[in-house]
Amino acid sequence: MSADGRPVVRITDVKRTYRMGTVDVHALRGIDLRIERGEFVSIMGPSGCGKSTLMHILGCLDRPSAGAVRLDEVDVDELDDNELAEIRNKKVGFVFQTFNLLPKLNAVENVELPLIYAGVGFDERREKAAGLLESVGLKERMYHKPSELSGGQSQRVAIARSLANGPSLILADEPTGNLDSTSGEEIIRLFQELNNKGITLIIVTHDQEIAEHSKRIVRLKDGLIVADEPVNNRRRAS
Amino acid sequence: MIYSIWEEMKQAWRALMSNKVRSALTMLGVVIGIFSVITLVTIAEGAKNYVTDQIKNLGAGYDSFVLAAGKDPMVPPNPKFVYADIAYLKGQVPEIRDIVALNPGSGRVKFGRSETKASMVMGTTANFLGLMGGNLTQGRFFSEAEVDGRRRVMIIGPTIARNLFGESDPVNERVKLKGDQFLVIGVTEPRGSVGPLDMDKRVIVPITTIQNMLGTNKIFRFNIFPKDPNRIAEVKEKVTVAVQRRIRSDDFRFLTQQGILNIVNNVLAALTGFVSGIAAISLLVGGIGIMNIMLVAVNERVREIGVRKAVGARRRDIVLQFLVESMMISLLGGVLGIILGLLGAFLIMFFIKGTLVIAWWAVVMATVVSAAVGIFFGVYPALRAARLDPVAALRYE
Structure with missing residues (x-):
């Protein structure tokens, strides 16, 4: 629990229904979740349990069919598309399984992307992006294209990008899913370091071992939370 | 706004340069349209000057x-x-x-x-x-x-x-x-x-x-x-x-000098009208080509659009990105057409021993028109890109 007691995420009775042809698919069927500043939460569950949908809603990429979403004291339901874009830009950082770096841009330009949309001028932007790359240990790879980077390096560039605008929350969707165990371990260690600096993290994973590096595990099944408990013997990434 | 257009221009330039052949072919319609108009207008302008000069010698001076x-x-x-x-x-x-x-x-x-x-x-x-x-x-x-x-x-x-x-x-x-x-x-x-x-x-x-x-x-x-x-x-x-x-x-x-000038002007106006018609068709076809390629570009970059939206691009950022790109294709085509057109007019004037008179109004208009073609035909692809659902776009393979 953070000192000020104001949660980063507070969602109440969130439902999300998709229409697939003539069938309604209930991806989320009433989720309540409160995440405090400085937490490190894993969301786990089998395929199709709704964890990706939950992450998209937490990241303001998608809207719930019903229920309330409060992100950093902002009622997200009331925002229009442009305001949602601004939330994604300023308050949320995404880390994807497939990295999702733009292949034509080099590492530092990829990190600059959120800063461009935040309207930051070139010099300031470049300085900030370079600093972020340095903090993830990739300073000397600044001008490399994603095709010239390893999977682990790419994911670190993506993490630097997610940090660009100083977000309240980092959302990582299977961040180690495409990495070998060594690189995966590095990424988890980086996450733990970031969390130690006070950054709130939510990772979606189906890997119990990865989840045990976080502080709290939320388990989903069929669109509902079935378990929500702290990690007692937390692993330390070596 | 001005600043973000500059950012988009740099990105658009890179997008065009990474597909040089395709960009060049897409420009061709605009190049041909602008080229023909500029050549003709420049020759017509030269001809008008030439005729005015010579009428005096023929004895029907002012x-x-x-x-x-x-x-x-x-x-x-x-x-x-x-x-x-x-x-x-x-x-x-x-x-x-x-x-x-x-x-x-x-x-x-x-x-x-x-x-x-x-x-x-x-x-x-x-x-x-x-x-x-x-x-x-x-x-x-x-x-x-x-x-x-x-x-x-x-x-x-x-x-x-x-x-x-x-x-x-x-x-x-x-x-x-x-x-x-x-x-x-x-x-x-x-x-x-x-x-x-x-x-x-x-x-x-x-x-x-x-x-x-x-x-x-x-x-x-x-x-x-x-x-x-x-x-x-x-x-x-x-x-x-x-x-x-x-x-x-x-x-x-x-x-009278005015009478002869009127005849010359009428002939040139008819010719200009005719070539302008052809140029308009060429620009239309060129514009449709640009639209087509921009739709392809949007489809190729669905995932990129998803990523951009995820990191905070608003709809108008995406619209601007694609509009600037289509405008740039068309504008580059226009500029190329102007250069080739002036060169063509210069060569023709050289062979008929006339003086090259550059019609600056036509150059300015060709620039504006080619940019406008790019914007007009870029709107639909740009809106399609901006309307993409970010979740679906990120999942797109």
Whole structure:
């Protein structure tokens, strides 16, 4: 629990229904979740349990069919598309399984992307992006294209990008899913370091071992939370 | 806003450069459209200047107009004007300052064993030199007395002088024209060509003398100089009345600088309209090509759009990104078309020995139009990109 007691995420009775042809698919069927500043939460569950949908809603990429979403004291339901874009830009950082770096841009330009949309001028932007790359240990790879980077390096560039605008929350969707165990371990260690600096993290994973590096595990099944408990013997990434 | 456009331009440039062949092919429609318009407009502008310059040499300058025999310029005239009409017209229309009479003809000039090719032989009055411009480099012009006396004197162009006499002085030499002996009394200064007529190969003789030679007393055309050049229209009307009364016919016509310019302008306008139509079709096709390629680009970059949205791009950022890209394709095509068009016009002007006059209004308009084509045809693909659902876009393989 953070000192000020104001949660980063507070969602109440969130439902999300998709229409697939003539069938309604209930991806989320009433989720309540409160995440405090400085937490490190894993969301786990089998395929199709709704964890990706939950992450998209937490990241303001998608809207719930019903229920309330409060992100950093902002009622997200009331925002229009442009305001949602601004939330994604300023308050949320995404880390994807497939990295999702733009292949034509080099590492530092990829990190600059959120800063461009935040309207930051070139010099300031470049300085900030370079600093972020340095903090993830990739300073000397600044001008490399994603095709010239390893999977682990790419994911670190993506993490630097997610940090660009100083977000309240980092959302990582299977961040180690495409990495070998060594690189995966590095990424988890980086996450733990970031969390130690006070950054709130939510990772979606189906890997119990990865989840045990976080502080709290939320388990989903069929669109509902079935378990929500702290990690007692937390692993330390070596 | 300005700043983000600059950012988008840099990104668009990279997107275009990463697909050079495709970008170039996409531009082609715009290049061809703009090229054809610029070439034509530049040539037309040059032609207008050329014609204006030359009309003065033809004798219908800004301070005079031509009264010519024959209503229809396509039909060989049967002139009814005579020498005495000069005095008649001056008497009837006091606003006339002076009148030069002109009769065209042709013939070979012979000196000893040398002979020219067929030269333009012009019969005229003694006031020709003073009113129609030009100077003599040697000798003198003929006098009114020589016109009245039907004297066989001639003034020759510098090319004839050189061809027949080389470096020696032609003045006071005797030459033959159509079997008659003439005395060379002067040489005109070099003036170059007016359309197909080489003024430097011209022979000028008294109008009465050429009438004698051709066995006629008729005159083909008068150049009428009003006292006030601003009142050409008024003088023309009075002359019309006087001439109708005199020859009891309306078998005559006027040529004014404005009239000739109007004809030239009409022809050029028709041609410009025609080519503009073709260019418009070319731009339309080019624009559709751009739209097509932009739709392909959007489809190729669905995932990129998803990522951009995830990191905070608003709809208008995505719209701007694709609009700037399509505008850039079209604008680059336009600029290329302008350069090629000016080059084409320059080459054509070079071969017909005209001067290149760049129509800056056309250059500016071509730039604006090509940018507008890119924006117009880029709107639909850009909106499609902006409307993509970020979640679906991120999942897109």
